[in-house]
Amino acid sequence: MKPFVWTAVCAWLTGKETFFMREVAIAGVAMTRFGVSEKTCIEMFCEAACLALEESKLEPKNIEALFLGNCLGDFEEGQAHMAAHVHTAIGLPMGSPALRFENACATATVAIRQAALLVGSGVYDVVLAGGTERVAAMDTPLATRTFAMASHSGYSAPTGITFPGVFAMAAHMYADKYKIDIRELQECMAHVSVKNHFHAAMNPKAQFQKEISVQKVLDSFMVADPLHFLDCCPFSDGASAVVITTKQKALQMTDKPVFIIGTGQAAGGPVINNPDMTRIKPREVAAAQAYKQAGVTPFDIDLCELHDCFTIAEILAIEGLGFYEFGKGYDAAKNGETRLGSKKAVINPSGGLKAKGHPIGATGAAQVTEIVEQLRGLSGKRQVKGAKTGFVDTLGGEFGTVCNLILRSHP
């Protein structure tokens, strides 16, 4: 039986964990500056892909498959079937397939995980994965509508629910469940935004490279009660690309490969089927898979890029990933525990989705890019000292998809 078939059988039998038959590494990463771009989705991805190939000392002919994340190109540019066009723009071999991935905001992480699974199981040796998105090409009403398409179109969306609205409901439920005054929670959420802007101010690729104050967050207009405008990530353009390969090949491409030592992914359907919004069960399942495969615990994680699309989302994530007990993570940012320099896991040193930006189909690849650069010691002012093990957490839709990766530096 071929190794990759056996891997699939193992995964099916256990139903919990996927084992790599060979070690998987990241050889090169790159991202565009996030913000508002004049480039098309295809052009942005080409920019990132060429840099990632250059970093990996690869040419397009070496790429055996392209896994491209893109959520809303159909609405942003009237461009469906984007992967095939990116394939041509980069000049990949005709025999190397090009696939588009769409799992809402978790899109690129899912693409990277699939690349890791197929490299790990022996199907491919070198895959280019990542994502691209041009959200700022849409106006706010259309962008809000298209984001809401990730909710259930029959049972959630007809209410006019928006994505800030989903997380706003989670914030109200969190305050009610843990008996926290909503004004206190709003202040703690504002500290998440302040901390992520502090990190982004040191990130030349971030959309917002400036610090803000708690008062500025609390004075900004309300988007969906209790979330203020500055509790929310921006609409962003951007792309990011990652070269995924075997350990053996990665060592030929770079002296600083980063290894994918654990992955997990879970699905949860619409929020009304997962109604304790303070406990995102797919995250708990996916993270458990990743920790088990990697053989590490939350205490081993030096830094984490996680899904802070809204400030409450970061609070839910640090609890769901095991860094804090449930109901105890809400004041972590206020206490400085998640900030650069903390002895605990540093959360979103890139600035996160909140301040680095959130071009949804590219977000997961940019999270991976940040972790890889941190583990290589290349993050300049925002370097997490001694970082060896990093965690990637990306959430899609109204909690319907969560994908996690655990990365480790080369010894």
Add this chain to the structure above:
Amino acid sequence: MIKQPLLFKDYQEGLAKGELLGVFCDKCHNFSFHTSVYCNHCGSTGLSAKPYDTTGVIRTFTVIRVAAEGRNAPFIVALVLGNSGIHMMGNLEGIDPDSASMGLIGKKVKISGKKTLPDRFSPKVEQCLVFSLED
């Protein structure tokens, strides 16, 4: 062949007549999510469409103040736990959105349907749940 117990078309037609249809398991006697073919609780395929209780309790809510295209803000979206044991998302109506506060959580509501606004992306969606506070 396994049947699909409740099509969205039938759910909407029921709602238009004031009937709240859910997917009920004849084996374990629980409601599952509307689109389910297998019971969410016991895995059985013995599911059928059945009306459920039209009262529930607000679990959480928000006031949408920046709306998607085609919608006028502000309006309230709430998550309600129905007395039949199933959660549902709908619009809380009959109160001023600016008066919405944490005190809404735990309040009892009546559940019904209303005509919604089909848009260019979802022209076949015609009904939406609406909640009103019980006196």
